[in-house]
Amino acid sequence: AQTVTQSQPEMSVQEAETVTLSCTYDTSESDYYLFWYKQPPSRQMILVIRQEAYKQQNATENRFSVNFQKAAKSFSLKISDSQLGDAAMYFCAYRSAWSNQGGKLIFGQGTELSVKP
Amino acid sequence: DTAVSQTPKYLVTQMGNDKSIKCEQNLGHDTMYWYKQDSKKFLKIMFSYNNKELIINETVPNRFSPKSPDKAHLNLHINSLELGDSAVYFCASSQGIGTGRNEQFFGPGTRLTVL
Structure with missing residues (x-):
């Protein structure tokens, strides 16, 4: 079974600075997708960025x-x-490319990011 | 126009009651999901439906019964509610379940509180 681990429960960054959130995963599959989702206090889940495992190039979306x-x-x-x-909770997520996995997302535990003015 | 909507957004009820949460998507997707987010904010898949057919049931108690009357709707009925059912329930949808970008769009969540 696949697992996703986020080892940083909380992170803090100064406004205008750069921060890196960590995520590791475990799988025996070669074809899969990875995502970062943001969950602000409104609790809405927002897709931040996605990465296809077969692509070597790292994904970028503006500041992310x-x-x-x-x-x-x-x-x-x-x-x-x-x-x-x-400032929000950030979740790393894994999705198998195999249809028998039902398209489900497997989430990490989340990292709460605070931004200091 | 809301892409994935859920009703109600908040639900407070007594132990032992039966309740339903409704989900609708207007994105034309063929796959819908239910996720549960517990008090520690951990998100876990409960069900996956593709073209109204159950694909995934992640060892969810049979007190939880999803129903998909058509591809745009996936409702969740919960019988004999227990304290441990208190959580936020998210509905999501995507186009397809295999290869492809298949981004999942989430509803706003339903916070269920069982007293």
Whole structure:
């Protein structure tokens, strides 16, 4: 079975600085997808960034980028120029490409990010 | 226009009662899900439905019964509610379940409190 681990329950960053959130996963599959979701206090789940395992190039979305190390099974999220609105719980998630897995997302425990003005 | 909607957003009820949570998506997706987020904010899949057919049931007690009347709706009925059922329940939808980007869109969540 696949697992996702986020070893940082809480992180803090100064506004305008850069922060990196860690995520590791375990799988025997070669084809899968990885995601970072943001959950602000409103509790809405918002997709931040996605990465296809077959792509070597790291995904980027504006101030958000990932460092995907497939061999090490590591998928960290870097937030540049942190803003107050980035404060939220961040979840790393894994999805198998096999349809018999039903498309389910497997989530890590989450990292609570606070941004200091 | 809301992509994935859930009703109600808040539900407070007594132990032993039966309650339902409704979910609707207007994205034309063929796959819908229920996730449970516990008090420690841990999110776990409960069910996955593809074209109204149950694909995944992650060892959920049979007091929980999902129903998908059509591809746009996936409702969750819970019988004999217990204190441990208190959580936030999220509905989500995506197009397809295998290869492909298949981004999941989440509803706003339903906070269930069992007294």
